[in-house]
Amino acid sequence: xxxxxxxxxxxxxxxxxxxxxxxxxxxxxxxxxxxxxxxxxxxxxxxxxxxxxxxxxxxxxxxxxxxxxxxxxxxxxxx
Numbered sequence: 001x002x003x004x005x006x007x008x009x010x011x012x013x014x015x016x017x018x019x020x021x022x023x024x025x026x027x028x029x030x031x032x033x034x035x036x037x038x039x040x041x042x043x044x045x046x047x048x049x050x051x052x053x054x055x056x057x058x059x060x061x062x063x064x065x066x067x068x069x070x071x072x073x074x075x076x077x078x079x
Contacts, residue, residue, distance in 0.1 A: 001024070002023065002061065003020040003023075003061075004022075004023055004026070004059055004060070004067075005019055005059070005060045005064075006020070006029075006036065006057050007057065008055065008056075008058060009056045009057070009058050010054050011012075011054050014058070020062075020069075023058060029068070030057040030059070030070060033059055034075045037057060037071075037074075037075035038075045041075065041076065042049055048070050048077075055072040056070060056071040065069075
């Protein structure tokens with residue numbers, strides 16, 4: 001099963017995922033990113049942060065190649 005890495009992007013800041021997750025395919029990785037984005041948005045609301053405009057997950061493969069970007073605002077639109 002392939003391993004996907006979920007880097008968090010905020011403007012020029014990148015928090016790199018060092019562990020990743022083994023998932024069946026890119027669609028499963030996108031679903032994880034959407035769910036995690038919703039969770040982080042919820043925490044952000046409680047802390048008075050607006051993460052919708054700038055934050056995103058950059059999903060990469062085992063070679064560090066970017067496969068998909070999932071913006072936090074997309075997570076709200078698809079809920």
